[in-house]
Amino acid sequence: MTSTENATAAAASDTAPAPGADAVVCRGLEYSFHRGRGKGAKAVDGVDLTVRTGEVFGLLGPNGAGKTTTIRAITTLLPVPSGMVRVFGHDTARRQMQVRRLLGYVPQQLSAESGLTGRENVALFARVFDVPHAERAARVAQALAAVDLTEAADRMCGTYSGGMVRRLELAQALVSAPRLLVLDEPTIGLDPIARTSVWECIEAVRRATGMTVLVTTHYMDEADQYCDRIGLMDRGKIRALGTPAELKARVREQAPEHPDPTLDDVFRHFAGRDLARGQASEGDFSDVRRTRRTASRVG
């Protein structure tokens, strides 16, 4: 092997998932936002969870539950002051760059630029994520095709509907061929048809690539239909974890007054309160921007 081949092989093994490793492991994860001089309340309070390789895992909970803070720690965007997070066996505190190379992340905040075309937006991400120059055009076209935006690829993104913007953001995250796709409320504010089209894209990509998906949502029906396993989160803690069927079975056992529980009943049972539902409308680019403005405080 030449020294260049050695270096390339070393870099590849450096970012390769450890054999048999789970996609994400969090143990005792805590995070507090400082308020004034003192420490604020814990946004994340001792979270233990495992996302298995190849599954769609949903972190489900109401606004303020701590979902975004948890995934920002997993994606290395927040430090882990207490506890441990591993992504494919790599400790996020010590191997930040290796972890980042394995991830695609779609934040709640708008990440598409309205003054660029869809193709230009995805090409920008391909450059940022160091997709080799010779492969870039093909990989951008592939990512756009995966989210059904080939025809609209050369239109300004500012003319896209809300659902198309979300699918474009998926393409931006997919262009680097990540092993773990992390999506923060990917369907918030969309109508049911647009929500379904976003989920169909996620499903199709997962089937084609075997990639692991970690998604936050507060839509029970989506979690029930599309997630293999769910972590119910409330007030910084995971209140219950399992497949939708397992969680419902536990409620049936523990609360016989619910012989046929929905996930809403499951949440109420484990968290002791209702999960508020979000607003739904298809909207346009500026609606998406407005909907996600609440999340900008996290940035």
Ligand SMILES: Nc1ncnc2c1ncn2[C@@H]1O[C@H](COP(=O)(O)OP(=O)(O)OP(=O)(O)O)[C@@H](O)[C@H]1O
């Ligand atoms: N930058 C910040 N500064 C101070 N407090 C914050 C900040 N970001 C989040 N928080 C607080 O941390 C807690 C958890 O917020 P987080 O955004 O993780 O919840 P969430 O479940 O993702 O809800 P949402 O869907 O509304 O973002 C909330 O009480 C929130 O107000």
